[in-house]
Amino acid sequence: MRVASALLLAALPAASFAANPLFTLQSPDFTDNAFMAKSFAGNNKNSPACTGENISPALSWSNAPPETKSFAILVTDPVGGKGLGVTHMVVYNIPATTTSFARGDLTSGKGYTAGKNSPGTRGWYGPCPPVGSGMHHYNFVVIATDLPPEQLKADLTHDALLTQLKGHALGAASLVGRFSNDPQQ
Template identity: 40%
Template sequence: MLRVLGVGALGLTWAATAQAQGVFTLTSTTFKDGQLMPRKVANNLTTNPNCVGENISPQLSWTGVPEGTKSFVLLMEDPEGRGGAGVHHWVAYGIPPTVTGFAEGEVSKPSDKYVGGKSTQNVGYYSGPCTPAGPPHHYTFILVATDLEPKELPAGLTREEVLAKIVPPAPAMSRAKGTTGLVGLFQKPN
């Protein structure tokens, strides 16, 4: 009886693992989804008093990559920034399918692991939060698996230009194979 239960338990464990591996997921060891991010991820621009950090990009990794993925797009946005107009903190694309994440601090400067787009701050690499005093802002990290070749898009595209390439107007087909995301909060310390 124990042997049968053991096999049953093993079968259930295997099934749960197989199912979990099939889900496209973005995670971070720097912060938990829906929780406050540490101060070090905030920007360090000396010209802006709301930039109180070290501009160290968070660790990000992904699993369960959809079949047929040729590259990834990674966006970081603050929808509450600029009085609700939104701020695009990072636009990266052309990330090869062999890349499964970025180490903490790795994308605080240009990298050969991705093509840098143009953020609201006009930079092609991670640009951390500069949250004003008040309630926390929600920083959304969006990862899109695409069927675009890693070098298919030129450097310097804005978020809107990249999204137009992934999801062109009808009747053209979407180039997205799957999407996942992660939200980190940041509040300017008192």
């Protein structure tokens, strides 16, 4: 029985044992589940919790599904807004040839179509957790789609984008950055 199994396995092509490379998202500005610098926090004169520079972190991704035609990136804080969640960035129509954004690029509005985040602005809106609210986790997700770039109209919200991507998402990769305005964190 062992000889028959060994012969059967030897007859299978080597490719059947090779796993597809993992679709990954990373940042040179912070590792997964690490603290993000204050420079990435939001900047809003009307909010004492938004005292950063509102610079988007650099992001890069690799090993997207081969059929990918465009990407979308979402950044959410699931416990922000007193547990209702806050969307910090909605961008999409990113060409499949793009595999990274440098620091500040997702604040500038170039190379993508911007949707509306929870505060109603376009592009990156950095973390602004209230003092005393503890550690917040910012989920960065890049979604590979089969939609050609420029397919989707501007100003989609998080939920509207997800509705448009149903049946068109090919895969996703994520990264978590942590941030707190609490002095003891």
